[in-house]
Amino acid sequence: MEEIKRLQKHLYLIRSCAGWTAETLGKKLGVSRQTISSFEKEGNELTIIQYLAIRKLFEDEIAASPDDTEMLSQVIEMLVDHPENYTQEERSAVINNAMLMAPSILKKPSERKTISVAWKAILAASGVVASLALIAFLMKKDS
16 A cells, blocks of 8 residues: 555654654554654554554544644645645655754644644745645545
């Protein structure tokens, strides 16, 4: 399943966007920090069960805090769920911006909301927000 490979490839960035250390994610999953590190370095491949468990954790986090997890949600959307809906330039912009901002969330998770506001402004300036809005509209229309 391609989504599993994409999640594993971007796991470090995604968990950083959530404000979680490898230890935090490991505790939530019931595995060690080293296991998470191995997943992130693609030393061990994620199983479907591990993938689903990790996705559930991120989905629950987004549902519990929608105002401050917009970056997390969009990173997952663009890099894992539907990368084909975005240009390489848009995906690169998201990766670069998230890599710049995520360390601040990791350092101080309470800043996630402030960073989410900045995230929206950065994506708006790069034109990525328009693509995200159009895709969200089209997906709702098809449902």
